[in-house]
Amino acid sequence: MIKGILKNIIRRKQAIRFPEEFQVPPDQELEIVDLKKKIHAIFRRSLRIRQVDAGSCNACEWECTALTNPVYDIQRFGMDFVASPRHADLLLVTGPVSRQMELALKKTYLATPDPKLVIACGDCARDGGIYKGSYAVANGVARVIPVDGCIPGCPPTPTAILKGLLDLLRYTRKPLDT
Amino acid sequence: MEKLLKKAINIKDHLNEQYIEVARDDFRDACRYLWNEKDAILRLMFAVDERSISGSFKVHAVFSIPGMDRFFIIVLSLQEPVRPAHGPELVEGDDLSFPSLTVDIPAAHWYEREIRDMFGLNPQDHPDPRRLVFHESFPARSYPLRKDWAITDSDAKEWGEGMAEKEPYRFMQVEGEGIYEIPVGPVHAGIIEPGHFRFSAVGETIFFLEPRLFYTHKGTEKLFESFGFEDGVNLAERVSGTSSFSHSAAYCMAVERMMGVHLTEKAEAARTLLLEMERLYNHIGDIGNLCAGTGLTVGYARGAVIKEKLMQLNQRVTGSRYLRGVNLIGGISKEIFPHSDHIRSTLDIVTKEYKGLMKLLLGTVSHIERLENTGVLSREIARKLGATGVSARASGIPDDIRHAHPHLFYDRLDFEANTMAAGDVLARMMVRTADLECSISIIRTILDGRYQGENAAGTRAIPPFAASLGYTEGPRGSIFYWVMADHAGGVFRVKLRSPSFCNWPVVPFAVHGNIVPDFPLCNKSFNLSYSGCDM
Ligand code: SF4
Numbered sequence: 137m138i139k140g141i142l143k144n145i146i147r148r149k150q151a152i153r154f155p156e157e158f159q160v161p162p163d164q165e166l167e168i169v170d171l172k173k174k175i176h177a178i179f180r181r182s183l184r185i186r187q188v189d190a191g192s193c194n195a196c197e198w199e200c201t202a203l204t205n206p207v208y209d210i211q212r213f214g215m216d217f218v219a220s221p222r223h224a225d226l227l228l229v230t231g232p233v234s235r236q237m238e239l240a241l242k243k244t245y246l247a248t249p250d251p252k253l254v255i256a257c258g259d260c261a262r263d264g265g266i267y268k269g270s271y272a273v274a275n276g277v278a279r280v281i282p283v284d285g286c287i288p289g290c291p292p293t294p295t296a297i298l299k300g301l302l303d304l305l306r307y308t309r310k311p312l313d314t
Numbered sequence: 315m316e317k318l319l320k321k322a323i324n325i326k327d328h329l330n331e332q333y334i335e336v337a338r339d340d341f342r343d344a345c346r347y348l349w350n351e352k353d354a355i356l357r358l359m360f361a362v363d364e365r366s367i368s369g370s371f372k373v374h375a376v377f378s379i380p381g382m383d384r385f386f387i388i389v390l391s392l393q394e395p396v397r398p399a400h401g402p403e404l405v406e407g408d409d410l411s412f413p414s415l416t417v418d419i420p421a422a423h424w425y426e427r428e429i430r431d432m433f434g435l436n437p438q439d440h441p442d443p444r445r446l447v448f449h450e451s452f453p454a455r456s457y458p459l460r461k462d463w464a465i466t467d468s469d470a471k472e473w474g475e476g477m478a479e480k481e482p483y484r485f486m487q488v489e490g491e492g493i494y495e496i497p498v499g500p501v502h503a504g505i506i507e508p509g510h511f512r513f514s515a516v517g518e519t520i521f522f523l524e525p526r527l528f529y530t531h532k533g534t535e536k537l538f539e540s541f542g543f544e545d546g547v548n549l550a551e552r553v554s555g556t557s558s559f560s561h562s563a564a565y566c567m568a569v570e571r572m573m574g575v576h577l578t579e580k581a582e583a584a585r586t587l588l589l590e591m592e593r594l595y596n597h598i599g600d601i602g603n604l605c606a607g608t609g610l611t612v613g614y615a616r617g618a619v620i621k622e623k624l625m626q627l628n629q630r631v632t633g634s635r636y637l638r639g640v641n642l643i644g645g646i647s648k649e650i651f652p653h654s655d656h657i658r659s660t661l662d663i664v665t666k667e668y669k670g671l672m673k674l675l676l677g678t679v680s681h682i683e684r685l686e687n688t689g690v691l692s693r694e695i696a697r698k699l700g701a702t703g704v705s706a707r708a709s710g711i712p713d714d715i716r717h718a719h720p721h722l723f724y725d726r727l728d729f730e731a732n733t734m735a736a737g738d739v740l741a742r743m744m745v746r747t748a749d750l751e752c753s754i755s756i757i758r759t760i761l762d763g764r765y766q767g768e769n770a771a772g773t774r775a776i777p778p779f780a781a782s783l784g785y786t787e788g789p790r791g792s793i794f795y796w797v798m799a800d801h802a803g804g805v806f807r808v809k810l811r812s813p814s815f816c817n818w819p820v821v822p823f824a825v826h827g828n829i830v831p832d833f834p835l836c837n838k839s840f841n842l843s844y845s846g847c848d849m
Binding site for chain 1: 476503528
């Protein structure tokens with residue numbers, strides 16, 4: 137086993153296999169490893185994510201939290217959730233943006249240093265989802281701040297969120313900064 | 315009771331609900347009588363805009379008396395003052411007010427402020443006349459749950475921008491030497507929901523906390539009115555993510571009772587099973603999360619792994635990690651019992667790992683010490699402010715809807731309403747552990763049975779203006795839905811009451827006298843849903 141790990145390290149390959157619970161088909165596994173390289177290239181091995189709840193039902197948040205548990209363990213890809221928008225490269229916004237959260241979301245966006253990416257996570261964040269048309273929501277994140285990508289699902293599973301990040305980064309060219 | 319019934323103008327019985335309409339002058343007395351003499355619990359309070367039906371607004375206060383499977387619903391009609399045709403708009407005034415119950419029944423506090431925000435009915439003599447749901451920039455004299463309400467685009471835009479102050483809101487202030495304020499939120503450091511907290515602290519000690527919530531208000535009750543009863547299930551599932559199943563089960567139950575549909579034995583068993591599975595994953599997650607509050611990373615990680623296993627079990631059994639898409643009016647949409655073996659084997663693993671986790675937690679003095687005597691909620695406050703679920707039971711109030719108003723399979727099962735006396739964070743954790751052990755044994759018992767019937771019993775036509783309650787005991791406490799149909803069987807009103815709405819008001823009392831760094835711990839021990847509360 138040690139031999140195997142050593143071999144992986146030498147070949148700069150993913151040393152930790154995905155545990156069975158991860159439920160990732162092998163082809164996606166490769167893509168996720170690919171994501172790690174991309175993060176290395178663009179963000180110098182650290183993509184810092186700030187999660188913002190803009191009126192979600194809380195299931196989307198729990199899936200983000202699940203990404204940090206030992207099963208998904210998002211940190212090993214060089215990504216992590218941070219406590220302040222000032223430390224973040226990427227805003228992961230959930231919820232349809234309730235009217236009473238609009239201002240707070242805008243302020244969070246402004247507090248995030250450039251260059252930054254914004255992902256709308258979940259059906260609600262994409263276009264309001266089931267809440268579309270309610271008097272108290274803005275029908276999606278894109279109506280309030282500029283959005284770079286969407287992750288569909290209600291809620292998107294942790295794997296889907298990870299895949300969504302990959303898809304976004306695939307189309308993001310290096311260097312991001314000016 | 316006789317005295318109360320004698321005063322009634324109108325009495326209507328429907329299943330275990332008794333609607334007692336009283337005159338305005340008797341409203342307070344009737345409620346006070348139930349609260350004081352009968353020790354009744356205020357389950358929920360809401361208004362309905364029935365102007366198009368009976369020409370009046372109706373205020374309902376739903377009580378239940380411990381030991382009695384019956385709901386006493388005190389109803390008050392508020393006649394709209396007669397105005398000449400094309401006369402001026404309704405003005406907030408004496409005519410559209412109702413006698414506030416808050417002075418006698420503190421548990422009515424938030425409900426009454428909510429009724430004011432949503433319907434423009436003034437609770438007369440309410441000690442706190444500020445807005446509850448809407449923030450400053452929401453237009454004044456605008457009441458969304460009135461049937462003739464609409465909001466202009468410019469008002470909606472201004473509301474979102476949040477700069478205008480259309481109705482001021484003043485935070486309560488504490489004055490004195492050395493007192494300073496710490497404002498926190500609405501965007502917090504962790505991956506959690508938004509809310510604003512304002513602490514008044516002396517040194518490290520919290521003297522006073524005022525939470526300002528409703529940032530995630532999404533107009534859910536109004537939105538229900540634009541859905542059909544059947545589509546409403548999807549919305550009920552999305553009121554509070556981690557209580558998806560309990561919410562939709564309560565909603566379905568309300569609609570089914572209104573229609574007069576009886577579930578098959580199999581559907582009842584499946585719903586009970588899934589309710590307990592939801593409780594299980596929530597409680598395990600909560601116990602693990604408490605460790606994040608004390609810095610015990612191992613405990614947190616182990617809790618999260620067990621929870622993940624249960625989530626994946628949910629996915630395998632129902633196709634959704636949050637048990638969504640299973641409930642429908644009249645039953646369930648999926649076969650649950652073919653997965654019995656899988657559920658059993660996962661439960662075996664989970665039980666083993668959970669025992670290991672508890673051994674670790676209870677053996678870690680630094681962890682337990684932080685939980686003990688922290689965030690104490692006294693029985694008196696819990697009772698007065700109407701706390702529910704784990705928060706109430708950990709303070710010695712044996713209230714559990716599964717016992718108080720048996721439904722589904724619960725009258726055929728043997729389980730306890732687990733209580734503790736201490737009311738601290740540790741007590742809430744221990745009540746959770748006892749609850750989840752009950753859940754495991756309930757799940758096993760149900761899996762051992764054989765059940766007859768279809769998955770779904772089908773629906774029936776809804777009588778005009780029918781109304782009914784539905785309820786479940788969710789992971790956080792009792793969940794109530796009250797639904798009412800219009801003349802053609804469409805949705806007229808849906809009132810939902812999530813446990814967090816009852817439990818938020820007690821949090822400031824529990825944190826009083828604790829140090830600021832313990833606040834996250836107290837907060838986690840209640841584990842309240844913002845989205846469920848804000849609706
Ligand atoms: S997308 Fe679904 S899970 Fe996410 S916040 Fe919206 S309703 Fe909740």
